[in-house]
Amino acid sequence: MPIAEHKNVLLAHGGGGKLMHQLLKKIIFPSFHNRYLEQQHDGAVIDINGSRIAFTTDSYVVSPLFFPGGDIGKLAVYGTVNDLAMCGARPRWISLATIIEEGLPMETLSKVVESIKEAAAITGVEIVTGDTKVVDKGKGDGIFINTAGIGIIEKPVNINPQNVCDGDNVIINGDVGRHGMAIMSVREGLEFESTITSDCAPLSHTVMNLIENDVKIHCLRDLTRGGLASGLNEIASASNNQIEIDETLIPISDEVKGACEILGLDPLYVANEGRMVIFVPPSDTDKALEVIKRDENSKSAAIIGKVKKSDQPIVLRKNSIGITRILDMLSGEQLPRIC
């Protein structure tokens, strides 16, 4: 087992790729197996006296705290809101826990809080409980934020990785790779012709629209650490299917394409913070696409591939000259502390 080769935790264990999944499988899951974790979903769906809620959490350790298109506060709200939306839930209540490094300017804290307030207003969630910890200088990095969220699943939908099946179309709601490249450009001081801004955005409005329009959704997955490639691999593995995507159909902006070429990165592995894949049966694909495109953030939504029955849970990518190769999960660490 590769993980046994690592006596200590590596940065790559937090990268959303292979090592992270091994860490979870080897150390975390064996201690906590239950029907919620087994679903390999973005959140737990819990029945409370006949009402279904979704419950999820994420910590945010992004560096730098402010970047083109967003900041840690926005990420902390949208990230958790999006995970609730991926369960088909309307996000409602959020907890806010901060771990502040001694010496953080009050002004920075205020700016982050202001950003959280705005993001909460946009997504209609309330910050209802919280916690504040301070650690000594050199034992943190400015501010880390954890949010947990509760949403309500209002309609009798069943959105779940296990539902993905033969024939499902894979829709993506827009161009990939912007968040990762935005962070990388500020962190490494790279200058491109035009600034790449993060795609950081809430997905809940789009998901609620899909549900209200009775679009049959089999599964949703937002594409954060590890990018599109890792998200698709997670779904292939959880549903035990083959997913085949056509590279030429994936929207990627020229700026991201160019920056990735210069840096030798594959945009399919670069992190996003406002992108998701939607798995829908052929009957509901056109309607889904139409509803998704109503959102300003999702105008370039496109069908990028298809699910096929298979005895091997793999993801295949077909390139522009028709050659098909395996698209594996991210291995190693592309860019630490992206979110």
Place this chain on the structure above:
Amino acid sequence: MPIAEHKNVLLAHGGGGKLMHQLLKKIIFPSFHNRYLEQQHDGAVIDINGSRIAFTTDSYVVSPLFFPGGDIGKLAVYGTVNDLAMCGARPRWISLATIIEEGLPMETLSKVVESIKEAAAITGVEIVTGDTKVVDKGKGDGIFINTAGIGIIEKPVNINPQNVCDGDNVIINGDVGRHGMAIMSVREGLEFESTITSDCAPLSHTVMNLIENDVKIHCLRDLTRGGLASGLNEIASASNNQIEIDETLIPISDEVKGACEILGLDPLYVANEGRMVIFVPPSDTDKALEVIKRDENSKSAAIIGKVKKSDQPIVLRKNSIGITRILDMLSGEQLPRIC
């Protein structure tokens, strides 16, 4: 405003005392005022189609990770479980988010996870969702944990700081100051005649017993950062009452008393992780005490004071020679990273 004098966040802003409350009042609450936060409760009580749940969160940054009587894993489960119990809720589902510093030995991580597993089993909660982040060496400190929790309020109880009223008795469920002194002794390498072990323990069983025995509880508060003094001040302030306690009635072990004397600390400000105050009307005090004492952890429970109507929300302490002084909230930082 004293907070305006601080341009940067100090360790004391995380201490659970005056500076932390000023930080919350000045920077956090103005952005997020809503009826949940206004209650100044240990968690938010939310109505979901007629079912009442409690929702809470805490981050754990204790140093060292392992200490006599507990470790960060135990704290992370019991701390959140206890906050749910303080709302009168039966703890059910917990999220687990870790921020790991690169280089943490896998063995340490496994030990923490094992401890979380045990604590979850003891308290009957399930870890249903989670997140793992890794930060670069020197930007964290081993491991920080955040847990959020959901509990169900099964009976029509109303346990809330606002309910505390004239005549209520104040019960404490055992001796104070053990957690803080246990951490301090290992951190500072102090050696006392006998090892002081943390009181780290779940309070949910005791609270459920009180509720099942129909004891009328006005309010509960667990006594963590800032100790008994800060907990009582929070309740005095939230309920706008005077609380008068008799110092001679507060159980304190000889070890803690001795260690506090040597170090010049007041045990009423030292942190606890398995202690709470229970506010009950005189009619229910005997029954409450009897039920609380059934718990092995709460054999030394005692009535320590009384609530009095007042136009000033203050806490008074009467000492052994009958002199009464104000017992203020912790000011400054007694011991950072206690939990």
